[in-house]
Amino acid sequence: MSFELVQSFPLFPEGTARIEVPHPRKEDGSYDVKNINIGWCMLRQDGxxxxxxxxxxxxxxxxxxxxxxxxxxxxxxxxxxxLRQRDMDAKFKEGCNACGSPLIHNTCGARVHFLFHDDKYFMCSGKGEGGDRHSHGKYEAKHLSEQGREQLKNIVCTRPEATSKSLVVGLHQGVHITSVRDIDNDLCQNLDRTRYERRKILK
Incomplete structure (x- = not known):
């Protein structure tokens, strides 16, 4: 089966995707293997x-x-x-951003193989049972749109005293406030993201 030539890897590839992407080597002839984004949260194994x-x-x-x-x-x-275990442990200790309930880790057996060769890199799905299919859906988006960022800024500046959790839940000191959780298809329901964006707005 041949590889599909594209300019960048697609996000959240599924199934038997076989992709070829131009990727010039560095001046010393080595390959930059760190900055590969295919959407899924991937742990590097053997190389x-x-x-x-x-x-x-x-x-x-x-x-x-x-x-x-x-x-x-x-x-x-x-x-x-x-990706780091200590960060996962902290997340589980914190619980759900919305309700505080315990969380579970849904494991996944999907694998992806990458080959760097001749100023190109190639990607193909793993073989074996479950190797090319994910046991879960796509994650929430990672970046706010310009419109979403403006919405968040307006809400945060209106209630600068409200904590990040209050902004997500929509309740501050017993008073209902505008929640940020619906911004950009629920991107800001993620407490870590809201905390990060709020800090940037108020600095």
Whole structure:
């Protein structure tokens, strides 16, 4: 099966995707293997030299995080997991951003192989049972649109004293306030994202 030539990797590839992307080597002849974004949260596994000076490595999906509270608006929503274990532990200790309920880690067996060779890199899905399919849906978007950023700024500046959690929940000191959780398809329901954006706005 041939590879599809594109200018950049698609986000959230699924199934038997086979992609080829132009990727010039650095001046010293080595490949930059760090900045590959395919949407999924991937953990790097083994890497090894390939034929004719190439480089090959495999990444495994880190799965997703979910809230199981049937009364929560985030029930079964797939949230991007943290890559470092200590950050995951802190996330589980904190609980769901919306309701505070315990979270579960939905593991995933999907794998992706990358080959760097001859000023190109190639991507293909892993083989074996579950190797090319994810056990969860796409994560929430990672970046705010200009319109979404303006909406968030207006809400934060109207209530600068409100905490990030209050902005997500829509309740500050017992008073209902405008929630940010619906901005950009629920992107700001993520407490970490809201905390980060709020800090930038108020600095």
């Amino acid at each position: 090894y030299p390939a034929a004719q000076g190439g480089r090959m490595f495999t990444k495994k999906c880190a799965g997703s995080v979910r809230c199981l509270n049937p009364m929560c608006m985030l029930e079964l929503v797939d949230i991007r997991p943290k």
